Structure formats: structure tokens, C-alpha cells
Amino acid sequence: MRKIKNTFLVATLIGLAYSCKPKQNMVYMERQTTELNQEVKQAVFEGSHLQAGDLLDIKVTAFDDNAVRPFNLHSMNQAGNATEVIPGQLVSAPVGYLVSNDGYIVFPVLGKILVKNMTLSQLRENLETRLLEYLTDPLVTIRQLNFNITILGEVKKPGQYTSPSDKITILQALGMAGDMTDNGDRTQVKLVRYENGIDQTHVIDFTDKNITSSPYYYMQQNDVLYVQPDENKKIIANINPNRALTFSIIGSAIALLSIIIRFK
Incomplete structure (x- = not known):
């Protein structure tokens, strides 16, 4: 009888050992899918593409400070112009240009400009080209606020x-x-x-x-x-609470059995 109990205990411990094997795929960027000597390339950053609801901070500078005033929101605010929240127009808190649902902003003097799907770099180049009609060597800086x-x-x-x-x-x-x-x-x-x-x-x-x-x-x-x-977490999440209690009872019984065999 004692030999049978010992055999049962060993088999149980082996089963528990296999069920507690180490987790795999824990390290980032560990697997190599190309040849070891091949250089790992990095994606080219093209910039985020503008969408409806984007809030932009756009500033225009040039040699003549007075000439750029009409093209900057902060200058307009200081002059007492209102900044109500209207899609595609001037907004407040923080001050910026809100891209409308149809993908436009309304820029001072230049009017309505389609910016949807542009990157910030593309929009900067677009604005600088348009501003050449009014300014000498305009420089535009754009930052996305949200x-x-x-x-x-x-x-x-x-x-x-x-x-x-x-x-x-x-x-x-x-x-x-x-x-x-x-x-x-x-x-x-x-x-x-x-x-x-x-x-x-x-x-x-x-x-x-x-x-x-x-x-x-x-x-x-x-x-x-x-x-x-991972799969282990999914299994645990799907275990019936009563089944989990059963596993707990079985584990306690195994521990008690091992103590009895040890001191018998």
C-alpha cells in the first residue's frame, strides 16, 4: 500500500512540475526572422496623418514682425479678436486650429485649407508656399496639441x-x-x-x-x-469557480498525503 501511495505521489509531483514550466516569449525583440548578419532596418517616420478633431498650434515668422501679425493667432487674440470653438476655425483653451469634420482649417488671410491626411511636414510646406504671396521667406512651425x-x-x-x-x-x-x-x-x-x-x-x-x-x-x-x-491567463479566466475550489481541495489532499507518508 505504501509503495502505491509513493508512486501516486511521485506521479502527481511530476505532473505539477510539467504544469509549472517557465513562460515563453517573455523577451522583446528576441527572435531573429532574418539571417544573423543582416542589418536590422528601422521604419521611416513619415509623420502622423491629420484627422478630424486634431488641434494644431501653427506659428508664422518672417523678417518683418509686423507683416506676420495677421497670420498668427496669438497676435489676433492680443488685438481682441474672439476665439469661439467652431470646427475648422479658431479655438481656445488651448488656442489652436481645430480640423473640422470634413478635414479643413480656416487660416487667417489664406482662408479655408484642406489638411486631412496631410502630415505636419506636408502642411508646413503647403503653408509656406501660400504665404510667399504675402511674406518674404516665411517660416512655419506646427505642433499637434492633442x-x-x-x-x-x-x-x-x-x-x-x-x-x-x-x-x-x-x-x-x-x-x-x-x-x-x-x-x-x-x-x-x-x-x-x-x-x-x-x-x-x-x-x-x-x-x-x-x-x-x-x-x-x-x-x-x-x-x-x-x-x-496569454493562453494561461485565458484558461484561468475561464475556469469555473467550483472547479478552482476542487483543484484547491485536491492540492491540499496531496499535501496532506505526502505528510502522512513521510511520518508513517
Whole structure:
């Protein structure tokens, strides 16, 4: 009888040992999908493409300070002009240009300008070209005031974040959310991006060294990054509470049996 109990105990311990094997795919950029000597490339940053609801800070400078006054919101505000919140026109708190639902801003003197799907660099060049009609060597600087991204799922601080810059990588986005938890599936992270009028989902493998060359390496305005739980977390989440209690009782029974066998 004692031999049978010992055999049962050993088999149980072996089963528990196999069930507690180390987690895999825990290290970022560990797997190499290309030859080891091949240089890892990095995606080219093209800039975030402007969308409806984007808030822009645009400043114009030139040799003649008086000549640029009509083209700057802060100058207009100091002159006593109102800044009511109207899509595509001047806004307040903070002062900037709000992209309307149909993708336009209304710029002083220049009027209504279509900016939807432009990058900040493209808009800067567009404005500088238009301003040449009024100014000598105009210089335009543009900053996006509400670059928003959302990180959800198995991260330590899920939520929506506003970045002071539109140049932010998916790795930096994870850093803003406190990194993934140990239960996050690093091989199947989902990026939801609004493209061509619809939300499209792309799967990213954070264990792949070539992640830096992915076309989705840089975040875009209103991107959603979702880290789904790994298989172990899914199994635990789907276990019936009564079944979990049963496993607990069985574990206690095994521990008690091992004590009895030891002192018998």
C-alpha cells in the first residue's frame, strides 16, 4: 500500500512540475526572422496623418514682425479678436486650429485649407508656399496639441494618453502604459488604426527583432494598442469557480498525503 501511495505521489509531483514550466516569449525583440548578419532596418517616420478633431498650434515668422501679425493667432487674440470653438476655425483653451469634420482649417488671410491626411511636414510646406504671396521667406512651425493614443489589455496602466510629439513608437507607447504584465501575449499584440474610412486591425509580434522595420512601428493619431492575455491567463479566466475550489481541495489532499507518508 505504501509503495502505491509513493508512486501516486511521485506521479502527481511530476505532473505539477510539467504544469509549472517557465513562460515563453517573455523577451522583446528576441527572435531573429532574418539571417544573423543582416542589418536590422528601422521604419521611416513619415509623420502622423491629420484627422478630424486634431488641434494644431501653427506659428508664422518672417523678417518683418509686423507683416506676420495677421497670420498668427496669438497676435489676433492680443488685438481682441474672439476665439469661439467652431470646427475648422479658431479655438481656445488651448488656442489652436481645430480640423473640422470634413478635414479643413480656416487660416487667417489664406482662408479655408484642406489638411486631412496631410502630415505636419506636408502642411508646413503647403503653408509656406501660400504665404510667399504675402511674406518674404516665411517660416512655419506646427505642433499637434492633442496627439492621443490608447493602450488597453494586459498592461500595468491602461488608458488614453496624450503625447507632446507625434513621433512615438509602439515601444514608447508601451512604456507610457507601464509595460506589459507577465500575462500579456507579446506575440499577438493588436493595433487598431483608422484607415480608409474604417478601423483596421494589425497584429504585431513584439518578440521579433524586425519589429523596428514594421510599417506600424510608429503610432498614428487615435491608434489603439491592445495586449491580449496569454493562453494561461485565458484558461484561468475561464475556469469555473467550483472547479478552482476542487483543484484547491485536491492540492491540499496531496499535501496532506505526502505528510502522512513521510511520518508513517
